Amino acid sequence: MKQFSILMQKEWRENIRNYKIYWVPAIFILLGITEPVVNFFLPQILESSGGLPEGAVFEFPTPPPEQILTAVMEQFQTIGLAVLILAYMGTVAGERKSGTATLLYVRPLSFPAYFLSKWVMASAISLVSVWVGFLAGYYYTLLFFDRVEGMELFQMVGTYSIWVLLIVSIIVAASAAMPNGGLAAAVAFAIYLILQLTDGLFGAAWSISPVKLPQYAAAWLADSPDSGSLAGAIGITALIILALLVFGSWISWKNKAKTKV
Amino acid sequence: MSILVVEKLTKRYGQESAVEDLSFVLEKETATALIGPNGAGKTTSLSMLADLLSPSSGKITVAKGLTIGFLPQYPQFFPWLTALEFTEMAAKLSGIESKKARLQASRTLGFVGLESAMNKKTGTFSGGMKQRLGLAQAIVHQPKLLLLDEPISALDPTGRREIMDLLKALQQDTTILYSTHILNDAEEMTDQLLFMKGGRLIEQGSLNDVKNRHASPHIRIRFTNPYQAAEFAGRLTWEREIKGAVVFLPVYKNGPSMQQVLEVLASEKQDILGVDYQTASLEDIFLKVVAAK
Amino acid sequence: MDQTTLVLALLPILIIQLALMIFALVDLIKNPNPNGPKWMWAVLIVVINIIGPILYFVIGRRNY
Structure with missing residues (x-):
């Protein structure tokens, strides 16, 4: 516990001093803003660009605000995910590769505390980024379109946050397992694709699959997801995260010989 | 301990x-x-x-x-x-x-x-x-x-x-x-x-x-010319090594002490350039040991 | 869309852009060894809104 707080302080300083604590949320805010803004200005852009045939009259239906926020979440699922991978692929692997980890590893270091400090910091910044991103999206949707129930937004973001934690756990564990950041990114991305693919192909009946969490998150905006399925999916996800934490601590210890001396 | x-x-x-x-x-x-x-x-x-x-x-x-x-x-x-x-x-x-x-x-x-x-x-x-x-x-x-x-x-x-x-x-x-x-x-x-x-x-x-073990100290005597060195060394009972006008006498085991050497040189009134102790540096020894094995 | 809405819409973007630009420029000035020429990064940070500073943080700054 004592080592954990020492290492947390180190992570905190690192993320402030390399500006990650600013630019990761900034990208999510940008993503959150883009969707409502583009949807709002799209009709005007199309009209003024003159790409429409002479005399054609198009009725652009105003999309419901729920649809805009779901689209924001889809942005997070693609670009947002790539940003998180980019930001944290090197969190353990980079330290070993550059050799900065060596002077930590030669001390009586608690590897669970070490891995956990990495995970907590990456999770905290990722969650805050997702939250302010949704908040920005919500603000612009309110401005240009219509109100979404605050409670519904809260439930959606809460459910989606569990999914984000799973993604971050995969990224940080991959960073601990792989020899460099690039390979960690490749592995994290491959795992993500395999999860999506497996669920897409065979998972129609797997109601408690973690991959369905984003769907359940979006479902809060329509009515509400099936509470049993949601609880099951959250439970499974929590177990997987726990397993990843144990694996990450172990593989960090196992890989300590790979630090550059 | x-x-x-x-x-x-x-x-x-x-x-x-x-x-x-x-x-x-x-x-x-x-x-x-x-x-x-x-x-x-x-x-x-x-x-x-x-x-x-x-x-x-x-x-x-x-x-x-x-x-x-x-x-x-x-x-x-x-x-x-x-x-x-x-x-x-x-x-x-x-x-x-x-x-x-x-x-x-x-x-x-x-x-x-x-x-x-x-x-x-x-x-x-x-x-x-x-x-x-x-x-x-x-x-x-x-x-x-x-x-x-x-x-x-x-x-x-x-x-x-x-x-x-x-x-x-x-x-x-x-x-x-x-x-x-x-x-x-x-x-x-x-x-x-x-x-x-x-x-x-x-x-x-x-x-x-x-x-x-690898380079015991030597006494080094520098004579004026190689003939003098060879002539002097030929009459010694101690272990010795001649390199041109220089004679090396290992001091380990039954080697001579500096005093003994000086006494001999003085009694023979040898004309010499100098007498001193030579100890090998660690570098010399290292090169020797690394080359040998 | 009325004037107030437009201002409300643009203000946060403007603030984020300005903040990122200032952070990036200040860091660039202090950076002894950026990944690429300094003037190039200065131009990118100022000219490309939002993306410029982020590119600098991700690719340009290296840890120093």
Whole structure:
């Protein structure tokens, strides 16, 4: 516990001093803003660009605000995910590769505390980024379109946050397992694709699959997801995260010989 | 009292063996120099002792409660931390109480000569400053055993002198094992020599042992010409060696003392250029031993 | 869309853009060893809104 707080302080300083604590949320805010803004200005852009045939009259239906926020979440699922991978692929692997980890590893270091400090910091910044991103999206949707129930937004973001934690756990564990950041990114991305693919192909009946969490998150905006399925999916996800934490601590210890001396 | 015993330590990577059958003992508060050409297995050996690498076979036994400080050859620091922040963190991770850690860190930085750079980011440090900071993090928790990989090789002569003096001061109450290829410095601070080549220990012992074994001191007599040297040496009963106008007389075993030699020269009224003692430098011995095995 | 809405819409973007630009420029000035020429990064940070500073943080700054 004592080592954990020492290492947390180190992570905190690192993320402030390399500006990650600013630019990761900034990208999510940008993503959150883009969707409502583009949807709002799209009709005007199309009209003024003159790409429409002479005399054609198009009725652009105003999309419901729920649809805009779901689209924001889809942005997070693609670009947002790539940003998180980019930001944290090197969190353990980079330290070993550059050799900065060596002077930590030669001390009586608690590897669970070490891995956990990495995970907590990456999770905290990722969650805050997702939250302010949704908040920005919500603000612009309110401005240009219509109100979404605050409670519904809260439930959606809460459910989606569990999914984000799973993604971050995969990224940080991959960073601990792989020899460099690039390979960690490749592995994290491959795992993500395999999860999506497996669920897409065979998972129609797997109601408690973690991959369905984003769907359940979006479902809060329509009515509400099936509470049993949601609880099951959250439970499974929590177990997987726990397993990843144990694996990450172990593989960090196992890989300590790979630090550059 | 021995604080660390290494028995048949071996590290293999596939078929390649980086360290093979290494055995030695470190006595309390002594200095041991690990000497060898590049690729001899020095860094691998030190990494195993620092518990960074696990040996393929063999055993390392340490005294109970032994604390270790380690300085890698090229220490790397988190560039966004200041020297004080880093050293304080290192102290805390090594078990120094949080309250004392900052004071201990700033004292140690003062000791290695980084007082004025304490609050600068390590990313701005020069090579020499990094080496000093590396030493600071290795000693901040006052370890009983210091493992130093080429602690002075990257420094200029002034820096080398200063760090050597710091190490000698530390050596009063710390056991030091350091690798080096600068043999003059090794000669200055060593109770035990370990010569490594190709992953194996090829010679070990105290400086005197090793010198006596491989290059005992000689008395050197320089005559004015080779005929005089040959004529003089021909009449001697001692073991001798003639090189041109110079005669070498080994002083070990049944060799002569300086006084005996001077008496002979004086009684014969030999015309000579000079007589002196010749001791081989560690470098000479090292080259000889490495070439031989 | 009325004037107030437009201002409300643009203000946060403007603030983020300005903040990122200032952070990036200040860091660039202090950076002894950026990944690429300094003037190029200065131009990118100022000219490309939002993306410029982020590119600098991700690719350009290196840890120093």
